[in-house]
Amino acid sequence: MAQTSLAQNPREEVIILRPSRGWGALNLGDLWKYRELIYFLTWRDLKVRYKQTALGAAWAILQPVLSMVVFTIFFGGLLNVSSDNVPYPIFSYTALLPWGVFSKALTDAGRSLVTNRAMITKVYFPRLVIPLSSVLGGVVDFLFAFVVLLGMMWYFQIVPTASVWMLPLLLLLALISALGVGLWLSALNVIYRDIGYIIPFLTQLWFYITPIVYSSSEVPEKWRLVYALNPMTGVVEGFRWALLNTGTAPGPMVAVSAVIAVLILVSGMFYFRRMERTFADMV
Amino acid sequence: MDEIAIRVEDLGKQYRIGVTPERYRTLRDNLVQAAAAPFQALRSGRDPNGSIWALQGVSFEVRKGQVLGVIGRNGAGKSTLLKILSRVTEPSAGYAEIHGRVGSLLEVGTGFHPELTGRENIYLNGAILGMRRAEIETKFDEIVAFADVEKFIDTPVKRYSSGMYLRLAFAVAAHLEPEILVVDEVLAVGDAEFQRKCLGKMSDVAEQGRTVLFVSHNMSAILRLTDEAILLDKGRLVLRAPTAQAVDYYMAAGFSQVGERTWDADEVPAEAAPFRPLAIRVCDAGNRVMDTVRSTDPFTVAVEYQLDAPITGLRVGIYLMTMRGEYVFTSFDTDDPEQYERFGTRPAGRYLSECTIPADFLNEGRYVLGLNASAFRVKRFFQDEHALAFTVDAAGAPGMHWPEARPGPVRPQLYWRIGVR
DSSP states (O other): OHHHHHHHOTTOOEEEEOOOOSOOOOOHHHHHHTHHHHHHHHHHHHHHHHHHSSSTTHHHHHHHHHHHHHHIIIIIIISOOOOTTSOHHHHHHHHHHHHHHHHHHHHHHHHHHHHTHHHHTTOOSOTTHHHHHHHHHHHHHHHHHHHHHHHHHHHTTOOOOGGGGGHHHHHHHHHHHHHHHHHHHHHHHHHBTHHHHHHHHHHHHHHHTSSSSSOGGGSOGGGHHHHTTSHHHHHHHHHHHHHHOOSSOOHHHHHHHHHHHHHHHHHHHHHHHHHHHHHHHHO | OOOEEEEEEEEEEEEETTHHHHOOBOHHHHHHHHHHHHHHHHHHOSOTTOEEEEEEEEEEEEETTOEEEEEEOTTSSHHHHHHHHTTSSOOSEEEEEEESOEEEESSTTTTOOTTSBHHHHHHHHHHHTTOOHHHHHHHHHHHHHHHTOGGGTTSBGGGSOHHHHHHHHHHHHHTOOOSEEEEOSGGGSSOHHHHHHHHHHHHHHHHTTOEEEEEOSOHHHHHHHOSEEEEEETTEEEEEEEHHHHHHHHHHTTTSTTSEEEOOGGGSOGGGTTEEEEEEEEEOTTSOBOSEEETTSOEEEEEEEEESSOEESEEEEEEEEETTOOEEEEEETTOSHHHHHHTSEEOSEEEEEEEEEOSSOBOSEEEEEEEEEEETTTEEEEEEEEEEEEEEEOTTOTTTTSOSOOOSSBOOOOOOOOOOO
């Protein structure tokens, strides 16, 4: 009997449970094993959101479109903010797309552990699954809103540049930034519920330090790289450059932003893993 | 088949006091604490708040294919042990070694979303429990059939009856096929029919040669499903024995002595004479003196007393209060007018006044019994408002499928009609 069961189970899993201390390994293999759960949780969030709201998927379009209208009237019209020789509506809308992904992902990820506490205290799975799946949910909204952008480009007769292939990478950069910050916030939120109040305020401030209603060309040349320490600067300027052909390639800015985004992500993952073991006891 | 499935050595789990009751800290608390910490550290060494060991020095082994029961009172560390073994939380000391894939059922319906349909929830819940999509697909029909919800499979589960909801939730979990299954008190929810079904499924699982760790307050389920059991008390492993022996030990020795308060002659004030209280007890449906009674079973409160001389108009009664001092009720043995006439005058002697608290009445929690012996408008002979405390366990009570604390001292089984207008 033992022989056959051994034959059926040539590589039996052995799990050792013991107290861990200090900084642990990231153990990303475990995350890969649970990739289906990431998919299902992302799918659940989307499904529930679209089922429960009257306008459903239309929200993904309405939010950036209404913001664009207001910005165009006040910043583009009344304040006459420079928009790099591109019509102001499309100038701001192009920035609002990655910003929308980022701010939604950051907010959802930051709260994700607390909202899913019932699961955390009852079942084991790599906890990274939770903030990760809440970040991914925003991509679908982005795609809906992107269709509107294509319509606007057709209307304004703007042909995307050859660098349009960079868009997925720039989107990835926005997601990495959001996940990195989201990991820090979600882990901290388990311990300090103050984070729940900080998140809306943080995204609001972050909105203003990102070139959405204005162009980064307004920032003095020598400060641009410092300005790009905000990873969303590189993302937004990259989007405008690739789609609207605004001036020179923001290469150095994107590079600085990417380095910072990866730093935030890696540090966030390590911090998250370190705090992970107390989540079930504290959340 | 003497391979080891689970080996636990000197396992311990420490909780900081303050973490559990307060649930979470705020930044301000921490800043205050950080500012005060150096001084506290000087005074009392590390961890000024102290901490408790929910589990301490527990060692045991489970062989492959064995079904092991885990019993003990509330707070004995059973759930903590299961949480560690199912990797929900980390141990603070010792280590555990687990051979094989673990499926844990600490709760049925984890991650169920009311807005999603039955079909969607099966996939979601299956994924949360660690099943692959292909695995869920092959078992899908079986799950639906077991839950008996074919007609409603594409209806959001928020429209399900609680019975349907529970059946579906359990069905998903029951079709998880891990090598090691860790089950907490999941069978305590639902109606008798549902519990029978769950128990049947559990014994199937056990017969398939899987390793099962089974926690329950339901001694008959433990007796039926397991051959051997471990008994935990205050976080320590007290006994490992064949189940029948462990259950006897648990029911009899040491563990149920608390449900009684006795009075020695010198504890009773002189004014009480000629009334003399001897004992007050809480007894379960099987007439055993218990510290913990089940809310779904009736139980009795018995007052034993001595009258050294006849008393006219005597009433002996109890107050029931919550731990926070709210009265739940007051009741006297001569509340019934006929009874009052019959016992107009009680001659000297030894008496026992017993009252039955009905099933499905009290909510879970700890209660205090007070004792009063008086003759209305004549004399209060004796009163002790905190004579005895006991615990009510709500396993199986209405609404237990929502794992939340219910406010209010009573938890009656009420009849609800739901109609569409």
